[in-house]
Amino acid sequence: MGDVLTGVWTDLVGQEKAVGVLRRAVESQPGRFSHTMSHAWLVTGPPGSGRSNAAKAFAAALQCDNHGCGQCNACRTSLSGAHPDVTLVRTETLSIGVDEVRELVRRAALNPVHGRHQVVVIEDADRITERGADALLKAIEEPAPKTVWLLCAPTPDDVIVTIRSRCRRLHLATPRDEAVADLLVRRDGIAPQVAAEAARAGQGHIGRARRLAWDEEARARRDAIGDLPTRLRSLGDCLRAAEDLVNQAGEEAAAATTEVDAAERAELEKALGFGSSGARPRNAQAAIRDLERQQSARLKRLQRDALDRVLTELTAYYRDVLAIQIGAVRPEEENALRGARLVNAGWSASLHRVADSHSPEHTVATIDAILDARQSLERGVTAVLVMETLLIAMTGADRARW
Template sequence: MSVWDSIVGQERVTRMLSSVASGDPAGIAQSWLICGPPGSGRSNIARAFAAALESPDKGLSPEPTRQTRQVLAGTHPDVTVVATNKVTIGIDDVRDLVGLSEQNPSTAPWRIIIIEDVDRMLERTTNVLLKEIEEPAERTIWLLCAPSAQDVLPTIRSRTRLVSLAVPSLPAVADFLRSRGVDKDLAARCARLSEGHIGVARLYARDETARHDRDELVVGVLGLARASDAIVLASRLVKESSQQAEHEVARLIGEEEAEFRRVNGLGDGDRIPTSLRSAFNAIGKKDEIRRRVTRLSRDVLDRALTSIASVYRDVAVIQNSAQDHAGLVNMENSMAIVELSVALRRSQAIEAIEEVDRARARLSGNGNPLLVFEALFCSLAMLRR
């Protein structure tokens, strides 16, 4: 399949980028800003575009080329991907990127630098990047990713070509899961629970524990009545987030080690040569594992906030008699949601969603997760009094 076949619900964008990659290199913009809400696949789009630009077949052949496989696996020498485990991307990291961007590509037509979270740059850090974005080196392409153009400084927006992504439709996400061998009913449920977020849908499809934890969270939110309920639910959620993150990091490290062996022609039981041992050991380095667990724990908690918000979204849908038009996310809990919609005023349902937004802001500001969720659940319990 072509490099674009794994992109879900972005047909207009993939057609445009495929045409650009296949066109005259002299006419290719060298600074891009790829924007889309969480789950729209902006990082995957950036990688696919990079693979098409670097591959001799421009990403169109049914069988992926060596260059395509390398880019998508993160092992291509001329494609650098920056994703941070921190709240912000540091100025020293950006200075290193600027130095790298001035170097000619070693094996491919372009040196490509992908920054997954350019919105995490402080203004002074962005200023270091600005000149390179405005006047890139002759053979360098910058692919910047952010949730929206408004999350990026105007000085960056004005110097890049904007690509805007949409949230994939639920049928498109379900069809994608089915194409990966997921049962029809499970694919539809995972697409609905993920609210169109591709990565979350894939997680729910492959990980029964993640689905179970989400179900338990929704039941817990629907049952909030006292402060003690809030404290217990917050403690359980934070503990489960850490466990999920550890499980996911272990899975990812296993995949990366397997890919390292494959790329270097090593079997599962083969001894790692001395010349490669340092690079192999770096995959499972303790400090790196700790950082990844911390980052993924925050991702799990952010996903939990989306699930909590979906409860009150469903309440608002019922209160406004919009089920036929908007549908329910949490169909399995429809009776309890109907009861909650009667217990709350419309203004309280909106207030609950605003409380979730405030918790998200506190969490993204590096707030203590346990305190953030204790405060959130206590606020939600108080709304019922």
């Protein structure tokens, strides 16, 4: 299986099957579309499985004279986003609207500069609005001969039905921990032991695993989440911890956006002609308000993502607790095939304490409460309120006691 992942495909660990499909499509008939090739693809897979990397590798292979050697100029520029015939759409905002889609459709219809394909990769096709989808539909139904659309989304259900029904689907698997660990060692030079722990804690999310391997602060934040279930002893603890989690998510989001925000603002002001003559063009205020709205939406989304990671960690924690409670844990030292492996083996003492002090029913109820919290956040319920409710449920209180 190892020889499938060479050239541009090298880092798509755990995706040998999908890569095989893409390679056959690339190699099928150069310049012509056949039953293995299609003008529109929908690449789905869980977060962190490498959807956009798979799409970019596919784009590179389509532009490369050697089907994705990974070395040539076409490969390198396709992967970096600098290839003139590869458009990478990576939106930070909450939706991709009709104007943006129309512009993409226009670009997709252009003749490729280098004569092979005109490829458009949309990383978050699930954010295309209904009107945007209408604009895209015709382009996908009657594509220009050399155009290839590569749409990425978590699941097919996330994409508007008229679009997904016209795409060839490709699903990526959740990569196994061992494959992620190997990648961290090989590509990022992480020590094997650290890589193995980070891969396990990352739960199949390659970017998350990499972050945990590199970033001490990320590890510390994760450890703090692991402490929560044993640390909350009073209503006051829960309220304080909820506030801390929400503030921390806000700080994380701000740290990730402050610089980009300023750069975007400066670029817009320059484009609007600020600074040179001192005159303010008429539409300047509207354009700036528009940018500010998008930036604030991005900040909110990143904050929600950070809280969502907290929920993912807690889900894994209580799944481990449940495995202990029902005696389904696979022995660490053996190559046993039966039972579940603990995601958080490093927190063994804390897991056992919680497992001993609560019933399996309470654990199941807690996992349900985490799912409820996730849905509430998606519905836009105030974050602090959601986290307070969850943390209180986690303690299993008996609120009369407090």
